[in-house]
């Protein structure tokens with residue numbers, strides 16, 4: 478079951494997207510894209526730094542007709558590399574992502590990270606350059622080449638700063654979010670500003686033994702409901718209206734991660750949220766001022 482969420486500009490963004498971080502190479506991208514489309518995913522999340530945009534573009538071109546979908550029926554997100562922050566570089570990087578993906582427009586483009594590659598976190602140029610990137614994204618948005626723009630890994634302070642000189646309020650903030658890392662203040666702030674809060678690393682990133690997937694509470698809810706721990710973690714987010722981007726190279730997992738047509742009880746939702754230990758499994762944006 479695929480649910481959709483409306484961004485503040487009226488654009489629909491599917492609640493479930495397919496994550497592609499660390500999936501690289503023609504063959505694997507081709508097979509997972511095919512499997513994801515066949516399983517029902519209509520949204521794909523990539524980034525310049527994932528170095529898989531070209532392969533994803535090729536795979537979409539090839540398999541969309543096979544599953545009977547048109548370009549307008551899918552939602553493609555890419556992101557600005559931290560090495561391309563700044564007015565001109567951001568514009569060039571956007572058009573490079575667009576051409577790598579072999580598309581005429583993107584559905585969503587995000588500033589991947591509030592910092593700039595090779596700058597120290599305390600360097601004030603981080604702020605200056607990311608604000609220039611935002612001004613560039615506003616221009617691209619107004620030109621119609623992207624349907625929505627946003628940020629990723631921004632803190633409340635970074636969002637407040639951006640909002641001071643933005644003419645377009647970011648449509649999305651894509652951040653790490655799961656029962657071990659709630660970021661409640663950030664979530665509330667995004668909600669108050671009409672910024673859609675989208676979760677990444679819902680399953681605890683690509684690690685051999687994910688503490689999230691192995692959390693006792695998660696596994697006990699899963700076995701009681703005859704669902705997998707991954708499905709419980711993903712449903713915990715979507716039931717709150719939070720978008721997710723599960724990543725997998727395993728076809729069974731790919732199918733399972735979109736089958737979220739069950740409800741967690743209010744008690745289970747609360748018990749899962751109570752697992753918060755403020756533990757990040759991906760990179761930490763709070764080191765960037």
Ligand SMILES: NC(=O)c1ccc[n+]([C@@H]2O[C@H](COP(=O)([O-])OP(=O)(O)OC[C@H]3O[C@@H](n4cnc5c(N)ncnc54)[C@H](OP(=O)(O)O)[C@@H]3O)[C@@H](O)[C@H]2O)c1
Pocket residue numbers: 495496497498499522523589629630651652676677678679680681682683684690705707708722723724725726727729730731733734759
């Ligand atoms: N904006 C950002 O800074 C940022 C940062 C991180 C991630 N993201 C986005 O969010 C996506 C997801 O986050 P992530 O890549 O960190 O990983 P994730 O989705 O949290 O976890 C991926 C891991 O979970 C395993 N897995 C997937 N489905 C499973 C299932 N049903 N049962 C058991 N294990 C399962 C995968 O292994 P198998 O392949 O074996 O299934 C893989 O090892 C990324 O791919 C990317 O698109 C964005």
